[in-house]
Amino acid sequence: MPSKLIMGTQWGDEGKGKITDLMAEDCELVVRFQGGNNAGHTIVIGEMTYKLHILPSGILRKNVISVIGNGLVIDPEKLFQELVNLDELGVQKGELKISDRAHVIMPYHKIIDSLEEEKKGSLAAGTTKRGIGPCYSDKISRFGLRICDLIDPEELEHKLKVAYPVKKAYIEALGGTLDLSFEDLLATYTEHGKKIAPFVCDTSVLINEALAQGKNVLFEGAQGIHLDIDHGIYPYNTSSATITGGCCTGAGVPPKSINKVIGTVKAYTSRVGTGPFPTELFDDVGERIGSVGKEFGTTTGRQRRVGWLDLVMVRYSSRICGLDSIVLTKADVLSGLEEIKVCTHYLFEGEEMHDFPASMKKLEKCEPVYHTLPGWPEMSPEDWAECRKNGRNGLPKNLAAYVTFIEANLGVPIEILSHGPGRDENIHLC
Numbered sequence: 001m002p003s004k005l006i007m008g009t010q011w012g013d014e015g016k017g018k019i020t021d022l023m024a025e026d027c028e029l030v031v032r033f034q035g036g037n038n039a040g041h042t043i044v045i046g047e048m049t050y051k052l053h054i055l056p057s058g059i060l061r062k063n064v065i066s067v068i069g070n071g072l073v074i075d076p077e078k079l080f081q082e083l084v085n086l087d088e089l090g091v092q093k094g095e096l097k098i099s100d101r102a103h104v105i106m107p108y109h110k111i112i113d114s115l116e117e118e119k120k121g122s123l124a125a126g127t128t129k130r131g132i133g134p135c136y137s138d139k140i141s142r143f144g145l146r147i148c149d150l151i152d153p154e155e156l157e158h159k160l161k162v163a164y165p166v167k168k169a170y171i172e173a174l175g176g177t178l179d180l181s182f183e184d185l186l187a188t189y190t191e192h193g194k195k196i197a198p199f200v201c202d203t204s205v206l207i208n209e210a211l212a213q214g215k216n217v218l219f220e221g222a223q224g225i226h227l228d229i230d231h232g233i234y235p236y237n238t239s240s241a242t243i244t245g246g247c248c249t250g251a252g253v254p255p256k257s258i259n260k261v262i263g264t265v266k267a268y269t270s271r272v273g274t275g276p277f278p279t280e281l282f283d284d285v286g287e288r289i290g291s292v293g294k295e296f297g298t299t300t301g302r303q304r305r306v307g308w309l310d311l312v313m314v315r316y317s318s319r320i321c322g323l324d325s326i327v328l329t330k331a332d333v334l335s336g337l338e339e340i341k342v343c344t345h346y347l348f349e350g351e352e353m354h355d356f357p358a359s360m361k362k363l364e365k366c367e368p369v370y371h372t373l374p375g376w377p378e379m380s381p382e383d384w385a386e387c388r389k390n391g392r393n394g395l396p397k398n399l400a401a402y403v404t405f406i407e408a409n410l411g412v413p414i415e416i417l418s419h420g421p422g423r424d425e426n427i428h429l430c
Helices: 016-026 076-088 107-123 132-140 153-173 182-199 203-212 244-251 284-292 311-321 360-364 381-394 397-410
Strands: 003-008 029-032 041-045 048-052 065-068 096-099 217-220 260-266 269-271 305-307 325-329 339-348 351-353 367-374 414-418 426-428
Touching (some): 016 217, 016 325, 065 203, 096 182, 284 305, 311 339, 339 397, 367 397, 381 426
Parallel strands (some): 029 065, 029 217, 325 414
Antiparallel strands (some): 269 305, 339 367, 414 426
16 A cells, blocks of 8 residues: 554554664655654664654655654754764765654743643643643644744744743743843754754655655554544643544645554553553553563653553544554564453442543543453564464464454454564564
């Protein structure tokens, strides 16, 4: 199929970066369509581990054009540093294109992010404090700076003259300080504009022309569907549209241009940040899963909360995003457990609930109802290699039953089972 969309079906951290890199091998363009450097995509190639935050996961393929779409917010300093990091590692990067309509994260956004989180108390989302939310707020209130402004010195100065005193006053009202002078800010970002200009174009034109020519285009989401600004666990979510529709607005493409929607599902559930988590584990099993799965945020380094797989969440994701297939990741982490639980529905005040609620107050009171399956034994690299040769038929009986149970409950086929971070650690099931 010419175009595919890869998205996370839970709270992020489902392995989208690895799967995007894997599927990018057959693509001409890889397009990131939302979020900022609050996202973290880890890709392992051989002995090397690459941690990307703003760059699309196709950047490690030298024959791929990587596109940062209009739906992103960009911190120029972090973008430049990420490019330098790859150069220092000797990576032969693919070509990079950046939308002239993407918004720019400014230093005052990061200060406001930190100050607002402090003021929110129990409603704090546990943000990365990288200025993502305040930048999106400026975008929605029509008070933001876009990349097209950044590369136009006159327009940059004009807009900063208006924004600077407003942001300075707001920061001071929150009890903070904006140490940068207007002159320093203008000089710094004028230089950023010069540096970023060679990458800038109308990426919507680029993407749609590629699609019209029948080229393979891969769209890459960041975070997960349950962090979506409309459909996620508001207010403990992110500030962008992480669902299928967000791809259309964030990349500038029509819905009919997306031929296949692939959801990445972690074999258990994890998340960074605050908010209700019905299947969260606080016992030795939870500690084991977190330890074996190396559950630490790529961007923040914070330890992730972990729990059993929650099919209420994933069914919701499938319904609003129209999943055509699933990639099940980190199945290897559950190896060696005597039994494995899967949440099939909730109980709320004694009543069964099969749909994910909007109210966080309600979600906090939801009790998970589990189906228990027998676990499968620890598996060596050689065992997994044998599975790769034989596909679905080569899976241990209990792992095959786990896969079948998930498929039956979601009504969506699992096409790939990922059992490690490496490019080749995948079992193709269909």
